[in-house]
Amino acid sequence: MLDYALLDALGAVVRHGSFDRAARELNVTPSAVSQRVKLLEERVGSVLVKRGQPCMATPPGALLCRHIERVRRLETELGSQMPALPGMLAEAWPTFRVAVNDDSVGTWFIDAVSDFCVERAMLLDLVIDDQDHTAQQLRDGSVQGAVTTQAEAVQGCRSTRLGRMRYLPVCSPVFFDRHFAAGLTRDALRHAPRVEFNSKDQMQRRFIRRITRADLDPPRHLIPHVAGFVRGCASGMGWGMCPERMIRPLLETGELVRVVPGAHMDVDLYWQSWRLSIGWLDDFRTMLQKSAKAFLD
Numbered sequence: 001m002l003d004y005a006l007l008d009a010l011g012a013v014v015r016h017g018s019f020d021r022a023a024r025e026l027n028v029t030p031s032a033v034s035q036r037v038k039l040l041e042e043r044v045g046s047v048l049v050k051r052g053q054p055c056m057a058t059p060p061g062a063l064l065c066r067h068i069e070r071v072r073r074l075e076t077e078l079g080s081q082m083p084a085l086p087g088m089l090a091e092a093w094p095t096f097r098v099a100v101n102d103d104s105v106g107t108w109f110i111d112a113v114s115d116f117c118v119e120r121a122m123l124l125d126l127v128i129d130d131q132d133h134t135a136q137q138l139r140d141g142s143v144q145g146a147v148t149t150q151a152e153a154v155q156g157c158r159s160t161r162l163g164r165m166r167y168l169p170v171c172s173p174v175f176f177d178r179h180f181a182a183g184l185t186r187d188a189l190r191h192a193p194r195v196e197f198n199s200k201d202q203m204q205r206r207f208i209r210r211i212t213r214a215d216l217d218p219p220r221h222l223i224p225h226v227a228g229f230v231r232g233c234a235s236g237m238g239w240g241m242c243p244e245r246m247i248r249p250l251l252e253t254g255e256l257v258r259v260v261p262g263a264h265m266d267v268d269l270y271w272q273s274w275r276l277s278i279g280w281l282d283d284f285r286t287m288l289q290k291s292a293k294a295f296l297d
Helices: 004-016 019-026 030-044 059-081 102-107 109-120 134-140 173-179 186-191 203-212 226-234 244-253 279-292
Strands: 095-100 123-128 145-148 157-171 194-196 220-222 240-243 265-274
Touching (some): 004 019, 004 059, 102 109, 102 123, 186 203, 194 226, 194 240, 226 244
Parallel strands (some): 194 220
Antiparallel strands (some): 145 265
């Protein structure tokens, strides 16, 4: 029989990426958290956490994290149906931990889910990551759902297509005149600074490869915030692939211009969450798929 106090310690370390932050959540000392994780590792005969900054689950650790989160959600649902059951976990405001890309949070995701969260008295805990990498959060067991570009379902999860986000290559008029007045040549793209969200962001590289058929590495600004990313392009710092929904007003006023008229890149987004049937989780998936149609192509 698994010791759930030990599993709670493991789950907290993986969620927060730190023994210290896990200790604050569990209201114990970091040493106590470390001892619990070590004891669990001894019992299962495997290393469960990669110690580092941040701490990350090993494959066996991820399996256990997913298990404890599923048990917690099942007990929460049962507690809502049988609140008088002795010892039952009754969580009046259940927390749903979801991995989402910042572009979605800044454009459509909050509007799509807000009514559901209010009506169901549910709290969101958003983990921001690149859309090409959010599925890894599911594999690690640190989230229960993810907006991702991965169509193939993660083991133990189901995948549902949400729609398509369109990105446009844009820059300020001054930047365009300085770097692209003579055309979007290979040499121009090699020297024109680009804006990227973080080191995982491959959108600009893919656009360059599509235009030039070459792997170029121009100077780059790293701005891991969607609104700051757009401002970086509008202020003349560089060019970048920006969400069309967010920059329409800036295109209309001329604060931003397209690097190539008509050019765009489309990104298909999927919702992945546990295959395990939990009432509110199934309802969330259905709601999100329906709501996304109003925001995504």
